[in-house]
Amino acid sequence: MISMMKAIRKLGDKDSRRLISPIVLSVFDSLLNSCMYGVMLFVLLDLAQGQFQTENLKGYVLVLVTVFLLRCIVQAISFTQAQCLGPDISYRLRITLGNHIRSLNLGYFNKNSIGKLSGTLLTDVNDFETIVTHCLCDFIKVISFTALSMIAAVLINWKFGLAIALLVLIAFPFLRLSGKVSERNYEKLRNANHNVVSRIVEYISGIKTFHLYTLIGSRFRRLDDALQNLRRESIRTEISILPAALSFSSITAMIVPVALILGTWFLTAQHMNAASFLLFVLLAISISSMMTVLSSLYPQVRSISRAADNILSVLGEKPLPYEAEKPDFKNYEISFHDVSFGYTKESSVLHNLSFTARPGTTTALIGPSGSGKTTIISLIARFWDVTEGSITICYEDIRKIMPDTLAHQMAIVFQDVYLLQDTVINNIKIGNPSATKEEIVAAAKAAHCHDFIMEMENGYDTMIGEGGSTLSGGEKQRISIARALLRNAPIVLLDETTSSLDADNEKEIQHAFDHLMKGKTVLVIAHRLKTIINADNILVLDKGHIRESGTHDELMHRNGWYAHMIEEQRKAEQWSVQN
């Protein structure tokens, strides 16, 4: 309970103060509930002492109706307050989580699956909201009403009160055990759920491949296994809690028979009058029914507070550190100083790289697949931090620059273009949310996508399918170039892959790239001979080392790896022309 309250304070932040009122109202509701029993006691006493009068009954009924109405109002207010608070907390938590996840090193996403992260953002936050909106107030009501009933029982007849307290104490370890089992299973069930989400995302994203290899439906074993596992874990969760929960229920179910036996005994021995006897039975019934509610509520609260732990563990991940909010960039020169990097501690992908990309120049990165070209670009964008050495922009270590400020200095066009399920205009606007329609159209024209956009059904207001599924590869790439052009950032990081495009599309994209690169500090993963030859500096990479660097003429003159590669590419181009 204490750890749950701590988690609510931490995660609910300022909003958690809004919980004080529903909690206080829940305790007040329990007091009012106890009052109803108190009124019944007076009625029973009157009856037992033969002083029952119809006039008195009217007074009792009036008090009962007033207390009942008051309870309705208190419950309505407390319920509404808790219900309104839940979505507010969920909303703020999801925004906080989203911002926090964005600030993490990309290595975090290698270690944590989509299923796990979406599970935290959706399921864990939902479960946490359930604690706040439903469980917490109910839990407090049950505990406070049980405590008040126990006190009343002890005050009326301490032996009787003690007997009930003893039964509750004997049953309590089973309640704790059911909570522990439920908490442990929650983790397993959650992992099974995350696995299913990951497999479903994989299934939908790779549906074309799975279709091709006839791996759809039940033949897609990975999804099938994940679903089977979820079914197994769900059944196991339900069953494993049963022994402890049943033991608790069975012991607390004895409260009423024990009250009857003890009451009859006290009555016969004249230690108690008939009114007290009836009241005890009433108290025993209410405590017993509270215990039934507690037996289902407690494991739920315990398991759901695991959700809070999961959210806290994501928020506990350290974001990328930085020092300067807005460094004073005098130019946009990018320098690598003895940079080494590995995605894992065990293996290194880049080894002691040093080079400088000057403002207004183009640096072409070339080399075989896996030589580290994309990794260099990712390090400049600070998707990852270097393992050794440093990367500077205008002599400022990028690790000291606030990630958002750094991102604003860059326009990036990667091979895998991601478009949102939104209108064309909103997809381009991502580059600069405050851009006007005229600026967007100008960027689209410069990126050579205005014409095909105008041919679409609703022009710039046409909806694009998720991930850009309704567009061709070339169209997607040109929209992403328009986005980058709109950003008008001083640094341009480019992956020039155009291999999947036809000649017309390739020409259009090349024009778009030319616009994008004009006057900027450009690093391009170059695939086209023209880009390579025209680059101001060419870095020839091999297995994470810079084998050669210089202009085209310098490297040709050296007659090394680069000259050999150019010769091979020329031969290939001639071969394709002749055929």
Ligand SMILES: Nc1ncnc2c1ncn2[C@@H]1O[C@H](COP(=O)(O)OP(=O)(O)OP(=O)(O)O)[C@@H](O)[C@H]1O
């Ligand atoms: N996210 C990642 N986690 C672990 N290893 C990675 C990751 N991304 C790339 N690598 C590894 O790092 C090495 C360099 O990859 P990188 O993508 O930088 O090469 P590249 O030269 O851009 O290749 P290509 O031309 O095929 O795109 C490769 O061995 C690759 O397997």
